[in-house]
Amino acid sequence: MTFDLKAFWEENRRCSDRFTTDKPRLALSLGIGEDVIKSVAGVTNHPRFYKDYAYQQRVRAQAGEIIERETGIAIGPAINAGSVTFASLFGGEVVYPDNAPPWIRPVIHHQDDIRAAIRRVDGADLRTLGIMPWWLEWRQRILDEYGVDMTTGYSFHGPATMSAMLCGTTRFLYFVYDYPELMRELYRAIEETGLRFMREMREFMGLSMRGMGVYDDDSALLSPKLFAEYEYPVLERWYAAFCPDPADRRYFHSDGDMSHLLDLLRQLGVSHVNLGPQVDLLRIRERMPRTVIHGHIPPFLVRNGNPDEIAALIARQFRQVGHDGGMVVETAGSLNEGTPLENMRAMMVAVDRHCRFDGRG
Known part of the structure; x- marks a missing residue:
């Protein structure tokens, strides 16, 4: 049929x-992302896909023809940079494996590195940090060549995921217990950087200041006590800044098992949620009845x-x-x-x- x-x-x-x-x-x-696009197009040179603008757009066009024919979904030009954009602001080296998306080399190996990482973003022009210079260059090329206006600023990585990328996951969890005051400083820096990035990018690109999404896989690693102490204040401030009204979209994503944190997400007023398959669907509805x-x-x-x-x-x-x-x-x-x-x-x-x-x- x-x-x-x-x-x-x-x-x-x-x-x-x-x-x-x-x-x-x-x-x-x-959500057909870069993993599916590379797979459909048969990409084997992953570093080239992420580093070569013309090659990336050709791959997207090649995959797009197949995807649109089979699903009806149009795949236009875009910027695929993996998941390193936000963490790169803090100075981490972007590593391009032969067979996988890029990742960030941690910049915090010792407690003394925390404040050095904070100083990199303190008062800096975020458009000049990390991968943002070439991201903005590619954005302009896509606008000039295709008439497509790429945007960013409607979301940010949550502080647990940012901290795990900057420290390494195991070190991040140790530091939360061993150096709580320093980690609070890092969380405050992530909070301020996220606010600045989302506000400044929206201003620069002429976007609405309403609605935002948080992507925070590693928050699932925290206990309710640690989430309430570290995560909650950051997310509360972000949502208050961009989602002050009940009708505003407060989106939260985590691939992890957030079963033990659903009550806190409800208290944050999260309106839309996308959680990992380990979380029982009926439990989500029970704990978040209007999400x-x-x-x-x-x-x-x-x-x-x-x-x-x-x-x-x-x-x-x-x-x-x-x-x-x-x-x-x-x-x-x-x-x-x-x-x-x-x-x-x-x-x-x-x-x-x-x-x-x-x-x-």
């Missing part, structure tokens, strides 16, 4: 991501499963939670490299058939 890709995405635009059943069906979000859940499909199921398994899970999750209108169907974390495009289509078909409010299913 044929499936009308164009009609699906046209209807999808009418499906609000707000907590309501006043829409044709649940919205579907397929829109983005998920909750395991990425490995979409990569390794078959269309029937994917459809069965989407239908079950709609019966469990999605029927209340407070859900956007997507993976609980990013789509993985090697995810078959036919399984993405299976998600589309399943949402169209099993997640409706207009009685057409």
